[in-house]
Amino acid sequence: MSNPIEQIRGEALQSLASVTDSETLAAWRGKFLGRRGAVGKLFGQIGSLPQAERAAFGQQVNALQAELDAAFDARETLIQSQAMARDLEEGDIDISLPARPRRRGGLHPSTRTHREFQAIWADMGFHVYQSRDVEEDELNFSLLNLPPHHPARDMQDTFYTADSRVLLRTHTSPGQIRAMRELGAGGSKPIRVILPGMCYRQEQITARSEIQFTQVEGLAIGRNIRMSDLKGTIAEFAKRMYSPEAKVRFRASYFPFTEPSMEVDVECFLCGGEGCRVCKYTGWLEIAGSGMVHPTVLRNGGYDPSEWSGFAFGMGPERITMLKHGIQDIRYFWSNDLRFLQQF
Numbered sequence: 155m156s157n158p159i160e161q162i163r164g165e166a167l168q169s170l171a172s173v174t175d176s177e178t179l180a181a182w183r184g185k186f187l188g189r190r191g192a193v194g195k196l197f198g199q200i201g202s203l204p205q206a207e208r209a210a211f212g213q214q215v216n217a218l219q220a221e222l223d224a225a226f227d228a229r230e231t232l233i234q235s236q237a238m239a240r241d242l243e244e245g246d247i248d249i250s251l252p253a254r255p256r257r258r259g260g261l262h263p264s265t266r267t268h269r270e271f272q273a274i275w276a277d278m279g280f281h282v283y284q285s286r287d288v289e290e291d292e293l294n295f296s297l298l299n300l301p302p303h304h305p306a307r308d309m310q311d312t313f314y315t316a317d318s319r320v321l322l323r324t325h326t327s328p329g330q331i332r333a334m335r336e337l338g339a340g341g342s343k344p345i346r347v348i349l350p351g352m353c354y355r356q357e358q359i360t361a362r363s364e365i366q367f368t369q370v371e372g373l374a375i376g377r378n379i380r381m382s383d384l385k386g387t388i389a390e391f392a393k394r395m396y397s398p399e400a401k402v403r404f405r406a407s408y409f410p411f412t413e414p415s416m417e418v419d420v421e422c423f424l425c426g427g428e429g430c431r432v433c434k435y436t437g438w439l440e441i442a443g444s445g446m447v448h449p450t451v452l453r454n455g456g457y458d459p460s461e462w463s464g465f466a467f468g469m470g471p472e473r474i475t476m477l478k479h480g481i482q483d484i485r486y487f488w489s490n491d492l493r494f495l496q497q498f
């Protein structure tokens with residue numbers, strides 16, 4: 155075989171066929187394809203050839219290099235897969251070893267309900283307005299039409315700070331004033347928000363009442379908002395939250411900051427209105443307080459009540475969460491007992 159290219163090709167492919175481990179393979183690569191390898195030497199010879207032969211020779215060496223590169227890759231893949239098959243067979247990898255479980259946190263059941271609420275209200279065009287937990291007496295009460303010594307203040311026993319003008323909000327309603335003042339641009343813009351958050355009341359802690367709980371307040375202000383808007387909006391929410399067939403009913407009630415005021419009931423989603431222990435055999439569950447924003451409250455928020463109107467509501471997510479999961483005692487919510495929380 156006089157052609158040096160053919161000679162090296164034959165030699166390289168023949169020795170590669172007997173390579174069975176990666177060290178020998180690396181040595182093979184050095185010998186033929188390395189910088190000082192056989193192919194490299196062929197490239198070096200180009201300069202000493204007669205001018206007319208150089209191009210053709212160069213092309214052949216290039217082709218040889220490409221061929222040997224490809225042969226190397228194929229061999230490498232083969233050796234690796236053989237090694238893996240051997241490892242599996244010899245049992246070097248113990249695939250029966252149990253994995254270490256990953257410890258993952260979970261969402262608090264109340265957070266889950268809040269997220270469900272938020273998704274539904276967002277879909278219906280309501281922004282989330284984050285108000286504050288530590289509030290002024292004026293906003294929590296006076297500006298909501300509950301002046302000092304108003305008897306309805308007794309409905310909400312209050313935690314005060316050392317400064318008697320500052321308290322822990324007893325409901326999310328003071329956020330109505332903040333939202334109107336901040337978003338209403340001096341009573342010139344409509345508003346559609348929900349205000350979720352923690353509320354606090356100085357109460358005896360029992361299975362049914364806690365000193366802290368969350369609420370989701372809703373507020374819509376516009377030029378032509380009527381009671382039918384409130385009813386339709388809440389009915390739509392109930393359909394999305396409970397069931398497409400959920401029926402709601404409205405009962406006249408009293409809140410100082412709404413007029414007229416209504417309590418909202420939804421048909422018991424556990425018994426479908428038949429009557430059961432959860433709904434105390436009435437077929438209905440109370441889900442919200444609501445009403446048309448009182449003119450005085452509109453004025454306190456910067457709106458002219460002769461031109462603007464609105465509705466508001468307040469819902470209690472814990473109650474809904476309790477009903478949904480059959481939780482009998484509200485004290486589980488904030489006592490941070492992992493045995494309770496890990497169930498969700």
Ligand code: PHE
Pocket residue numbers: 324325326327371409412443444445466467468469
């Ligand atoms: N703030 C009232 C409560 O805590 C609920 C409510 C909100 C009623 C908005 C009417 C309008 O009981």
